[in-house]
Amino acid sequence: MLNANSPIPLYHQLKSYLQDQILQGLLKPGERIPTERELEKRFKISRTTVRQAIGDLINEGLLVRVHGKGTFVAQPRIQQHLGLLTSFTQDMEAQRRTPASRVLQFEMLPASPQVARALQLKIGEMVIVLKRVRLADGQPLALETAYLPAGPFRALLDLDMSQRSLYATLKAHFGVEPWRALQQIEAVACPAEEARHLQVSKGGPILHIYRTTFDQSNHPFEFVESYYRSDRYFFTVEIWSR
Ligand code: 16G
The missing domain is CATH 1.10.10.10 (Winged helix-like DNA-binding domain superfamily/Winged helix DNA-binding domain)
Structure with a gap:
């Protein structure tokens, strides 16, 4: 009462x-x-x-x-620790959710100035573009477009990426593992195409994230532009005094 x-x-x-x-x-x-x-x-x-x-x-x-x-x-949000360099698959498995991907684009294209700069390539050098809707227990959570240099990773195109983790595949097939990453997060109004794939309202709030990931030799091997559902994620970061 x-x-x-x-x-x-x-x-x-x-x-x-x-x-x-x-x-x-x-x-x-x-x-x-x-x-x-x-x-x-x-x-x-x-x-x-x-x-x-x-x-x-x-x-x-x-x-x-x-x-x-x-x-x-509401469904409880995905708790994501920003201090840990993990893959989507690892994150979902840690939270006992079933990850899945819907591949929207998987091809080789010339690098744009932004992609070339992030991957330390020349503009127009070939990159592999992998665009996926990432789902957990069947619900779309993120839309990720990853760019990788085609030189070392061309053989990726022969694999079915709807069933695999990109990081696990890079490790198994190319011996490449993420060592560190630089991530930037901003809030934007969700564009129409992304809204459709993520089943959210167009123009509503969404997190726009860029990640450049470096391998064991501190060389960038992926640049990822993604849209994460702000209604489904909660980010935590631990900070320390000087
Ligand atoms: C995470 C990463 C993404 C990476 C993906 C690999 C962000 C914000 N996160 O989602 O860069 O490509 O994991 O996931 O960019 P996978 O190994 O499950 O395919």
Whole structure:
């Protein structure tokens, strides 16, 4: 029950109540929460109060509203540690999710100035372009376009990359392992094509990530431009004082 005499605003009390229900697993991911009318009746509060609490929880990513269907408990986000150089496959397996890829493009093309600079190639030198939708338990999470120098990695094109991890394949076939990477992250409005592949709204928030990965000899072997669903990821980084 909510306490109308408490100095804590009613909307905040309702919000805490719903948060607790989610944290305790009484309301489960994907489950529909009671309607505004039901909450209004059950707690004897105004529609405005209910809307304010639910609106806050939607903004915080704990609830999602599906037009015409209701408001649901959001899926827990993927926790990603930014200090660890791992592959998508490793990340998903560590979280007991099943990774999969849908290959959208896999071919050899001349390097653009941006790709050439990142891979320390000449503009127009051939690179392998591998564009994949990355899924976990069947849900699209990211769209990644990786560029690798065609010189050493041409034989990749003979492999079926919808079933493999790129990093595991590079290690097994070419003896190349990621040693360090430089990553940049920015928030952008999701472009139309990416929105379609990721099943998010066009123009909604999305994380745009660039990664250049270096091998054991500190030579760049991949440049990746990706779009990560900001509603599905939560990044953590540990920082130290000087
Ligand atoms: C990660 C990397 C990507 C790399 C991929 C390989 C980012 C933000 N992340 O998703 O650079 O190509 O792992 O994954 O770029 P895989 O070995 O599962 O194919």
